[in-house]
Amino acid sequence: MAVVALGSALGRLCGELAAAIACHLTRSDHEVGPGAEGATYYHESMPAFEEATRVLKGFGLAAPVPRADxxxxxWYCRHALTMDAEAMPGALASAGIDGDAALQAVLGSFLTLGCGHDRLSSERTPFTPPAAYEAAMRALVRAGYAQSVGSAFRWTDKIGPAMRGIEAWDENGQSLATLRxxxxLAQADAAWRSMPxxxxxxxxxxxxVPLVPVVEALTMSWRDGAWHPVTRDAPAAPAGQIALARRLIDLAQGHA
Incomplete structure (x- = not known):
């Protein structure tokens, strides 16, 4: 991605997002410190971390650390930040960013890491982000991708294409996490009402109410939205079964 010699709000926004990415990637560096110039990390050949590395390298914010062997x-080596994360917004604002493609790349990487690998919400309701994301969220508010709601934030429709790109929202702009x-909740209510x-x-x-027996009961008897005769050779609990069991326990104990 090209950097041009123009000061820009776009560059500052990219810098704020890149700074959050840099802090996330280097949060295990306890020698130099997360987000500090020289802090290192390895992308672990994980797609999200590899893409984040490409983004930082494209801005000149990360560089490979030579391996002795x-x-x-x-590429298959540790990478180090070339400047403090705090300096990244100013550096990219001073340089400027050439075109919207750079923003979309860093925004997608920011959301992938924050929503997929950390505790940044992808839902449409107001949320309080982890402290490490507050500066980036304020920058996204200024750019119209989010709104301030008191001390919290809420995503706007403008973030929709990026959220769909990371498979967090559907084509109607609804959060897939919310839909799940x-x-x-609907499954739990149906299971509770129809429970033998x-x-x-x-x-x-x-x-x-103990959790494990409830999970076992669901695994052996609850399938396709209905209770069935016990199946002793049922497979391991499918995804979401533990969460479903917890909701049933809440209903049983009057915490719904």
Whole structure:
């Protein structure tokens, strides 16, 4: 991605997002310190971390650290930040960024790391981000990608293409995490209402209700939205079964 000699708000926004990425990637560096010039990390050949590395290298914010066994290796090696994360917004604002493609690349990487590998919310409701993302969120507010809601933030429709790009929103702009949660709640309510009395007495009479037996009951009997005869050779609990069990326990204990 090209950097041009023009000061720009776009460059500052890219710098704020890049700074958050840099801090995330180097958060395990306890020698130099997360986000500090010279802090190092390895991308672990994970797609999200590899793309983040490409973004930082494209801006000149990260560089490969030569390996003793392979001095010419510039990818499968550790990378080091070329400046403090705090300096990145000013540096890119002073240089400027050539075109929208650079912003889309760094924005996509920021969301992938924050929403997919950290605790940054991708949902449409207001949220409080981890402290490491606050500066980037304020920059996104200034650019119209988010709104301030008191001390919290909320995503706007403008972030939609980027959220769809990381498969966090659907084509209607709805958060997939929210839709999954709504489905889980609906499943739990249906399971509770239709639960056979034998299962209710066997697994929900104790207080507090133990989690493991409820997960086992769901795995052996709850399939396709209905209770079935017990299947002893049922596979391991499918994705979401533990969350479903927790919701059933809440219903049983009157915490719904």
């Amino acid at each position: 392979k001095p010419d290796e510039d 949660e709504q489905d889980r 009395e034998t299962i209710r007495r066997a697994h929900f009479a104790k207080r507090p």
